[in-house]
Structures are given as C-alpha cells and as structure tokens.
Amino acid sequence: MMLYALQIFWKMLFYQFIKWGFVINLQDSCVANKMIAEKQCSIVCHVDDLKISHQDKNIVDHVINLLEWEFSKESPLTKD
Numbered sequence: 001m002m003l004y005a006l007q008i009f010w011k012m013l014f015y016q017f018i019k020w021g022f023v024i025n026l027q028d029s030c031v032a033n034k035m036i037a038e039k040q041c042s043i044v045c046h047v048d049d050l051k052i053s054h055q056d057k058n059i060v061d062h063v064i065n066l067l068e069w070e071f072s073k074e075s076p077l078t079k080d
Contacts, residue, residue: 010045013045013071014029014032016070016071017032017043020034020066021034022034022041022043030044030045030046031043031044031045032045036054036056036059037056037059039054039055039056039059040054041053041054041059041060041063042054043063050067052064064077064079
C-alpha cells in the first residue's frame with residue numbers, strides 16, 4: 001500500500017512539473033528541465049528529495065514557493 005501511495009505522489013508531482021512547463025528528460029525520468037530567464041532550471045528527484053538548480057537564486061526560490069503552495073497543505077516542506 002505504501003509503495004502505491006508513493007507512486008501516486010510521484011505521478012502527481014511530475015504532472016505538476018509538466019503543468020508548470022517543465023520537460024521530463026527522456027533519458028532520466030527523475031529529471032525535469034525548463035528554460036527560465038534564458039537559463040536552464042533543473043529539478044532532480046531522488047527517493048524523497050528534490051534538488052532544484054538555476055543560475056538565479058530567485059528562480060529557485062520561486063520554484064520552491066510553487067511546490068510549497070501545491071504540496072505543503074498536509075505538512076510543511078523542509079528546505080536546505
């Protein structure tokens with residue numbers, strides 16, 4: 001049951017990435033990319049962690065805010 005719930009969550013997460021204009025990498029489905037402000041923004045997923053990278057820290061903060069708005073209704077996200 002737990003694995004099924006986790007699979008549903010990841011499908012919801014990646015569907016949201018696509019809604020936000022990210023493209024899922026065909027070679028590695030744990031990576032989503034989007035050009036923002038003429039630079040690439042990447043989200044890399046590993047188990048239950050996300051790494052968000054972009055040259056502009058404000059873009060990273062914006063993506064984190066989007067994630068918090070969409071997914072932190074039940075419990076807060078942790079950030080480093």
